[in-house]
Amino acid sequence: MDGDQAASTLWYVLALVLVGSALIGRRMAWGGLLKMALLWVAIFAGLLGLFKFAKTQGYLTGRWAEEGETVSPDEAPAALPRARAEGETLRIPVARDGHYWVEGTINGTPARFLIDSGATITALSQSTARAAGLNYDVGAPGVILSTANGKVEAKQSTISTLAIGPIRASDLPVVVSPAFGEVNVIGMNMLSRLKGWGAQNGEMVLTP
Numbered sequence: 001m002d003g004d005q006a007a008s009t010l011w012y013v014l015a016l017v018l019v020g021s022a023l024i025g026r027r028m029a030w031g032g033l034l035k036m037a038l039l040w041v042a043i044f045a046g047l048l049g050l051f052k053f054a055k056t057q058g059y060l061t062g063r064w065a066e067e068g069e070t071v072s073p074d075e076a077p078a079a080l081p082r083a084r085a086e087g088e089t090l091r092i093p094v095a096r097d098g099h100y101w102v103e104g105t106i107n108g109t110p111a112r113f114l115i116d117s118g119a120t121i122t123a124l125s126q127s128t129a130r131a132a133g134l135n136y137d138v139g140a141p142g143v144i145l146s147t148a149n150g151k152v153e154a155k156q157s158t159i160s161t162l163a164i165g166p167i168r169a170s171d172l173p174v175v176v177s178p179a180f181g182e183v184n185v186i187g188m189n190m191l192s193r194l195k196g197w198g199a200q201n202g203e204m205v206l207t208p
Contacts (some may be wrong), residue, residue, distance in 0.1 A: 057206075064157055080112075083165055090165040092204040102186075102206040104164035106132040111184050113164065114205050117197075120185030122162070122174045128184050129176040130159065136176055143175060152179035162190065167208050 080101045081093035092102045092115065100115040107125070109132040122147075129136070136157035152176035162169045169190050176200055191197050195206040 010179075083150050085165045088166050088208050090167055090206045092206070094204070100199075102164050104162065106134075106162055107160050109133070113184045113186045114188055115191075115206075116185045117191060119185050121189045122187045123154065123157075123173060123180055123185040124157075124174050124176050125180045125182050125184055126176055126178045127182065129174075129197075132159070134159065134174075134176065142177075145175065145177075147179070149162075151178075152177055154179070162186075164206070167194070167206055 002157055006077045022174055024113055024157075032157055045113075059077065063165035080103070083090055083092040083102050090102075092100045095101050104111055104113055106128065107126075111124075111128050112134070116196050123133070123175065136155045140155065142153040142155045145154055157174050159172045160170065162172050164186070172190055191206075194208055196205070198205060
């Protein structure tokens with residue numbers, strides 16, 4: 001029995017126990033008892049269905065940051081919906097985890113990014129920064145950032161060119177830290193350079 005089956009069984013057992021305990025002290029005809037029991041079972045079945053749906057859609061697994069913090073999911077989904085360009089505008093569909101992910105390049109090196117309007121500055125994983133050949137002093141004092149997982153120390157650097165679809169940003173300040181895992185985040189210091197950005201009909205729309 002896998003985890004979902006075990007959870008389903010537990011929910012139904014709890015439903016029966018609660019229904020039984022609620023009805024023990026009641027003096028009702030068997031027909032009334034049966035109707036009430038079926039009603040409670042239906043309620044619990046509906047709640048279980050909503051729980052499974054939320055889990056499948058990623059609403060229970062995504063970790064959303066409070067205002068002013070950066071979102072820090074463990075990693076990007078294995079398969080991402082494809083972003084599409086309409087002229088100079090880029091449309092990025094929402095992924096299964098509820099976030100907006102997009103493929104891009106850093107100084108010509110491919111990288112995957114999370115669009116996070118809650119992040120003040122664009123952030124890179126240490127492995128991505130190394131692959132892109134970014135220069136930063138590992139021994140120099142870093143900056144302290146507040147993230148969804150607490151405060152982390154990061155090093156400062158600059159990207160010569162960051163590109164996602166038709167959108168380009170030059171001389172973009174970034175922070176680098178192993179605390180970001182394998183997640184790269186496009187923050188407000190890049191989004192604020194755009195003519196417009198925002199969520200529309202399940203898509204993140206970026207206009208340079």
